[in-house]
Amino acid sequence: MTITIQSVSSTELERCARPIVAVDLVIVAMQSGALSVLLHRRTEPPFEGTWALPSGVLDVANQGWQGESIAEAARRIFEYQTGIASASCHFASLGAFGRVGRDPRTRVISMGWLVGVSPEQAARVDTDLTCWSAIANEVPWLRLAFDHAEIIATAEATIGTTDATSLALSLVSQPFTVADLRGAYEAVLGRPQDARNFRRKFQRLVDIGTVVASGDKRHQGKSRPANVWRAAADQTNP
Template identity: 45%
Template structure:
């Protein structure tokens, strides 16, 4: 047993290897509801079902050229399947899925990322992207067994992680336009948390972020069905004052 472990670390080559893929949970907000980008599968397995976009990690020859980093693969797949650039989205690894049998063809370990897309960029995806069959589906409307593989699990874990981080990171600002109104930001919180947010209380929370320098007023107004709303923007990280999201810093004097 000891020798087995030691041999494993000494010489990795003789072991059978799984395929390693990168899968993407690409999310955006459409009309106040979370939507996920899905692709209709054209071949078995799961032919005709919807699946998360993704692809195989490039590993080069594995020795001299060890290939691309996981994050690079995620960026590449995102670009290939949506036309989006990495600077346009928040792309973050959140979990890895490797249950035997999750792909009936062979053992596949999938490193999963979520990609948060601003609403104004989401419209371009079908036109610009490579994947002609890509489509946005409302997360709430997906019933069990519409997704291929274990992609329903992956989606669920992505949403759970986002819920955890929503209040303590700058995540929400990647789901609104670069210049956004407070009601728009509130819609993100309502959608991700799955319950409406009180307008007054939410506004107060955002106002604190402005006082703390996390957000700043932006020119223009957002026209709505009634009274227009003022705009704000997320203040980019600077070396002295690193970017913070909700609650990520002390609010001392």
């Protein structure tokens, strides 16, 4: 038996039911040396009173034509929810989360995005109905709204398998010392990094131009001053 491949007809395309497409943000920052996720407390059903990821709905009709791209939506919703300019932040897609029933109201396909922000940026977020929860802390995950625990688990897996450099660079204040960046790597990778081996890895980042010397030095207390560095301009992933 052979099969002939068929296209979706235009009439079928017009008639068929459509889901909502949303964006869920896993916004991470360093809090006292560990990775934390930004959560906010829901004030209406469903899941009223539980913690949830910041999110928003993809714009399909505005801006004159078909709305905005998914990456644009992620940045717009991030800026709307946090007030932070997205240009200096690291964005990485976590894929689609489309389980049936993940939102009991209607069918929602959500695109997960991982966003890394610096300590200064993180400090600007209002903590009224929000909190930064350590990602290693298992307790709150059990009671998160929707499938947000699954999205955070995917974020953890993505963080663990992709190159840590872009994310770590987005988590440190600019400019930074080698020790600062090493701390970010340790937060991202979840394990201590040997200072000497890390310096070798850092040197490779210098050699390929990912980080550049700022020329200044910085010293804290009574110790030898450290050289300070900056991420090269093109470190954000669109």
